[in-house]
Amino acid sequence: MSARPWWQSAALYQIYPWSFQDSDGDGIGDLRGIENRLDYLVELGVDAIWLSPIFPSPMADFGYDVADYCGIDPRFGTLADFDSLLASAHSRGLKLLLDFVPNHSSDQHPWFVESRASRDNPKRDWYIWQDAAPDGGPPNNWISDFGGSAWTWDATTGQYYYHAFLKEQPDLNWRNPAVRAAMLDVLRFWFARGVDGFRIDVLWHIVKHAGFPDNPPNPDWDPATGEMNRVFQLHSTDQPEVHDIAADMRAIADAFGREGDDRVLIGEIYLPVERLMRYYGLAGEGVHLPFNFQLIDAPWNARGLARMIADYEAALPPGGWPNWVLGNHDRPRSATKRGRAQARVAAMLLLTLRGTPTLYYGDELGMENGHIPPERVRDPRELREPGLGLGRDPVRTPMPWDDSAQGGFTTGEPWLPLGGDWPRRNVAAELEDPASMLALHHALLRLRRMTPALARGSIRLIEADGDVLAYEREQDGERLVVALNLGSAPAPVTLPPGVALLSTLPGPPSDADPTLLRPDEGLILKVDTDA
Template sequence: MSRPHWWQSAVLYQIYPWSFQDSGNDGIGDLRGIKARLDYLVELGIDAIWLSPIFLSPMADFGYDVADYRGIDPRFGTLADFDSLLAAAHTRGLKLLLDFVPNHSSDQHPWFIESRASRANPKRDWYIWRDPAVDGGPPNNWISDFGGPAWTLDPSTGQYYYHAFLKEQPDLNWRNPEVRAAMLDVLRFWFARGVDGFRIDVLWHIVKHAAFPDNPPNPDWHPGMGAMHQVLQHHSTDQPEVHDIAADMRVIADAFGREGDDRVLIGEIYLPVERLMRYYGLQGEGVHLPFNFQLIDAPWHARQLARMIAEYEAALPVGGWPNWVLGNHDRPRSASKRGQAQARVAAMLLLTLRGTPTLYYGDELGMENGVIPPERVRDPRELREPGLGLGRDPVRTPMPWDDSPQAGFTLGESWLPLNADWPRRNVAAQWDDPASMLSLHRALLQLRRATPALTLGSLHIVEAEGDVLAYRREHDGEHLLIALNLGHQAAPFALPPGSPLLSTLPGPLPDGVPPILRPDEGLIWKVDRLT
């Protein structure tokens, strides 16, 4: 292949700023706190950090309701604090990505305040306004992703405005060229400031069908799925025009890039693989990495995973680079889904598949979903549809750094409760423990960085049986075999002549060529020769 882009061999690390490190002792993480922990990230072995939103916001949805796309929310610091963080990251060789929220703003954004002032306001068409239906109700049957109607009536002007999420998050009208120009200028502003890329929030949402027809009902819906799934989002998401917008964003990113120091765009897109691939663009003019979330919900079954990996690889367009994710700020943590033993195997899977992996803060410790008492629930998703397990607070609890009060995260009271096992599941406790999840991640990241076959090599699924998932990684004469036992019993597996490089199990590596994988073991094996 031609000279790789930095993001092809990189490991990304998502930070939820509320929960990483508090420097002001108000219980909320901030930019100075993140800066104070950069050396940890360097020693961990990651290459780039992605910050969930830090822009000025009323925090109806914790930053995903932006009131000023060019300003830092005072909870997190100042623009000077951001510049200082960016410079400190770059000095350490770390890239920094921001979270761009283009689908909607806050209802407190000056644009929306103008838009709702009157039907004649010049910014009226910057948002999506429609007359009521004949019966006076919402214009169509679209449902908010947070449950309930996606339309809110504005009594003063007699029209409804559309919001795919909270009513405090009105959707921007990307069919308006002025909106398009203004939002693309936001990208230019931050690129000019030196950021290395963006994760683009709900990219597949940002254009809606021009005629606003009803969405069809979901024949498979049941109440446990949440209200948003009562209809299929055929007309409210994934419209053809979105790809032209993604192409415009790509032009801007490419214009700010330089040889060996290009900018990257990562799109949040929850779609089936065949539709996901369109976001690379027909000629590579889309986003660089449409997020691949399949591992988050994939059944933990070796044959199904092997088929999923092969089908994803086969679907990639020419020049398309793969990527993988185990968890994020919206989805259950890996260790809660799979248990601690298999979370170690999952970590090896994430960091040895072909493509760019993204780690979610705390997963390197084996953090599990936190327990949030009813009186401390903060997430509007949970508050709107309680009891369905859709709340996101459990995966946003503070990072535990040590066993001091508040786990070294703050000297105040943390905004969410700490994980229950923080006195032993924290960075300080795991750092020097060779058997810890953190030590496993450090070893995986060190091996990945030192081994071109793991960063840039080809991938070939290896036939296996039972609970074993196996694949080869190959590059420039270097051959590795990754064998993962997804079960809790020993599993037979014939390894070729070679030697072990790393096991997910602590203790001595296998001596010779073992005929089995131990229970809950993942193994990276250096192959002497291919037969």
């Protein structure tokens, strides 16, 4: 394995296949559409793409209910289409990652069809079945992440089965060695086909407490946050046995890796930092990158962010490589959460912190949450807990490519409506505007690729006051300072002598005053090492 794997200096780009590019007019994005847009991604400057699930599925949860782990859903194309996409990506120097969904399958997966057929079926123990409580109700108080009990009664066999999400998504029993072997073979199947890695869905969920005790109630539960938060998921997630499974996955990834061509595993894990770090493994035998989601929900406060960055860096185990995320297919878009001006500052933060950044499709345009009329809602979470603002449809709206009908996404009716400002905020328009969010991302990614200090260098926080967050990146004597004004007023800052390379505000960076950040400005300065 290479001493510095490719993913340490890479910028990743998440594609939600439903919404990226439709090639056949059915209103749903597909693999051929993605292949047709690869040159855009190369020009953008990302290094790898991650596809949300593309496997055969009834789509109760838009592909996170998998009915066949080794196929392609016809909505997206065929295995031949996938092979073509993979080859085209590789020919352009792009890596390709898939979404692995190991916690649960579809209730229409042949394994579950067999499992629920009878109590003595050979695959009965491939899923989690329990007798009713003495009162006939669910075995315990565990709650689905989508609200309601996480247990569903099966009248045919007279037991409950467990599902952390929808009842159409029964959880696999990873304590069964046969399940473990079958799912690890899925990784081998796709690695052998040439994929470069996986994002592992809800990795911290996949093992449950063997005794199924009640989860402790949350005394501070706010119903507005969703019913899942009514209890602490102490026994239904983050069990010690999960780390042995992660080690098995890591061994497979490492076995398929070659010098200069490592495979990577990225774990979706929503846990506090001190528990997140365990997923690196005690000696690097865990996933390569346990996703760090802190920026998504962090209060937009300079002093708080500085403490968060310092604490995260200090918590990393020896050899652990950091990573950062601003948004994804489940969470509000950065431009909606922070406003358009600060979304530019946030983009500079994401792409200049030490570690591997992941961009969510459309964030490079400054896409905001879309408006979804009630009759167009598709997300089961919104349908199950309406009115709480937990629905994910608004962050999954189609990518606008130009100002033609349906934004160039499809020639048909898009599966979700486009965002309201797509005639002005689209790829073609922003490519023509040197002050656009897309132009800023081009510049940031170009600078990151050309500058070892940004790609792999060390980080040192610089003491600052008020709304200013500042830090230095250094590699082999090359020093860059990043100074970010998280406020809407001018902010004084003390920076070393140097040359301004890039500002988030329009105009040449040489116009920036290194002693005073303008409102909503982020600045990258190359330090004069001779001064």
